Amino acid sequence: MTELGHIGFIGGGNMGEALIKGLLKSAVPAQQIRVAEPNEARARQLTERYGVICCSESAEVVRQSDLIVLAIKPQIVPMAMPGIAEAFDDSKVLVSIAAGVTTGALEGYFEGAPRVVRVMPNTPALAGAGAAALCPGQHATKDDLATAVHLFEGVGTVHVVNEAQLDAVTGLSGSGPAYVYMVIEAMAAGGVLEGLPMDTALALATQTVLGTAQLVKESGEHPAVLRDKVCSPGGTTIAAVKELEEKGMRAALIKAVSKATKRSRELGKG
Numbered sequence: 001m002t003e004l005g006h007i008g009f010i011g012g013g014n015m016g017e018a019l020i021k022g023l024l025k026s027a028v029p030a031q032q033i034r035v036a037e038p039n040e041a042r043a044r045q046l047t048e049r050y051g052v053i054c055c056s057e058s059a060e061v062v063r064q065s066d067l068i069v070l071a072i073k074p075q076i077v078p079m080a081m082p083g084i085a086e087a088f089d090d091s092k093v094l095v096s097i098a099a100g101v102t103t104g105a106l107e108g109y110f111e112g113a114p115r116v117v118r119v120m121p122n123t124p125a126l127a128g129a130g131a132a133a134l135c136p137g138q139h140a141t142k143d144d145l146a147t148a149v150h151l152f153e154g155v156g157t158v159h160v161v162n163e164a165q166l167d168a169v170t171g172l173s174g175s176g177p178a179y180v181y182m183v184i185e186a187m188a189a190g191g192v193l194e195g196l197p198m199d200t201a202l203a204l205a206t207q208t209v210l211g212t213a214q215l216v217k218e219s220g221e222h223p224a225v226l227r228d229k230v231c232s233p234g235g236t237t238i239a240a241v242k243e244l245e246e247k248g249m250r251a252a253l254i255k256a257v258s259k260a261t262k263r264s265r266e267l268g269k270g
């Protein structure tokens with residue numbers, strides 16, 4: 001067994017699956033993972049795909065696990081927490097990925113001093129290329145934080161932030177994959193409009209986004225500097241950039257991150 005111990009997922013939906021798949025890829029054995037998933041068809045699917053043990057009872061999974069990943073919708077949290085709290089004890093750590101739900105709100109479901117870590121991951125964890133940020137609750141130890149960092153480093157990069165910053169993380173990298181899918185989709189559509197076959201257009205758009213992100217990361221240069229290197233004087237790119245500026249692309253993305261951040265704060269209020 002790895003140092004993560006037994007990992008129990010409460011909820012095996014989109015994000016639960018992304019993390020399970022990522023963990024298996026990072027060499028955590030399937031026998032170490034339990035999933036509480038009330039949707040029977042979904043539970044069967046997870047067992048068939050990944051060999052993980054699923055059951056419908058959250059309390060059973062909590063009892064069998066050292067680290068519990070809360071991967072249910074924020075709106076379900078108030079209903080699910082009493083059952084989870086009942087089976088919880090001091091030896092366990094709760095790692096919540098529920099958008100907006102604060103460590104204080106989670107701690108309120110328990111008696112004593114529950115060890116809680118709040119994380120905002122994203123679905124590229126499925127491909128081992130996630131971006132997560134996390135913060136400790138008031139009773140989490142340094143080891144708990146290190147364990148959570150270790151868990152999410154298995155499926156991507158991890159930043160430790162203040163809890164007040166986690167809503168902005170949600171608006172940026174938690175929801176961000178959706179914005180980037182829209183960019184890929186729209187660029188491919190532009191290619192198709194100009195005569196490329198869809199499969200070629202999609203492959204070119206995808207690789208362009210991937211390669212561009214890789215270059216930003218590897219070069220350490222500001223994206224604006226790298227963008228200038230693509231814009232030849234009087235060339236094709238500056239004509240396109242002018243169009244994007246006129247249509248407010250950057251302002252729209254800035255506003256999108258803000259809207260999602262605001263929604264995360266609202267979810268936290270219940």
Ligand SMILES: NC(=O)C1=CN([C@@H]2O[C@H](COP(=O)(O)OP(=O)(O)OC[C@H]3O[C@@H](n4cnc5c(N)ncnc54)[C@H](O)[C@@H]3O)[C@@H](O)[C@H]2O)C=CC1
Pocket residue numbers: 010011012013014015016036037038039042058070071072073074076079080097098099120121122123174175
């Ligand atoms: N989807 C995403 O990109 C991200 C989601 N999150 C957070 O992850 C959490 C889960 O989101 P998704 O996976 O997208 O939702 P989802 O709806 O795909 O998955 C939730 C799963 O929980 C199960 N479930 C419902 N009630 C339950 C209960 N009482 N006990 C155990 N399981 C129960 C459902 O059957 C479902 O399979 C949310 O809190 C969301 O804010 C965080 C980061 C990214």
Ligand SMILES: O=C(O)[C@@H]1CCC=N1
Pocket residue numbers: 099170174175
């Ligand atoms: O849309 C949502 O609420 C979740 C949180 C971040 C990404 N998906």
